[in-house]
Amino acid sequence: xxxxxxxxxxxxxxLFFEKYGSEAKNILNExxxxxxxxGTAQFVIPDVLKVPPISEHGNVVExxxxxxxxxxxxxAVNELQTLLYAA
Numbered sequence: 001x002x003x004x005x006x007x008x009x010x011x012x013x014x015l016f017f018e019k020y021g022s023e024a025k026n027i028l029n030e031x032x033x034x035x036x037x038x039g040t041a042q043f044v045i046p047d048v049l050k051v052p053p054i055s056e057h058g059n060v061v062e063x064x065x066x067x068x069x070x071x072x073x074x075x076a077v078n079e080l081q082t083l084l085y086a087a
Contacts, residue, residue, distance in 0.1 A: 006036040009083045016083060020076065023057060024066040028080060030054050035084065043077055 009016075009032060017025050030053050034042035042048050046060045057063050067073040 002039060003036045005084050006032040013083050016079060021066065027054055027057055027063060027066060028076065031077065031080065043081055045074060045077055
């Protein structure tokens with residue numbers, strides 16, 4: 001299930017999460033939770049950044065800064081998706 005995939009990524013991909021600061025890690029975890037509850041539509045950037053709980057981290061530009069810019073944010077989300085489907 002999506003929940004099992006998300007939980008597996010959280011447990012087995014610690015190195016992925018360790019690359020990011022605490023704010024970015026929180027955002028990635030929230031993306032995983034949204035994915036587990038609602039599916040892959042939750043990875044549509046920038047739309048998903050505009051709704052709670054992710055929007056509580058700031059606007060799209062502020063969220064991207066947590067990752068080092070918009071390109072780094074996209075790379076992180078793409079890698080997260082790869083990890084989900086490799087699991």
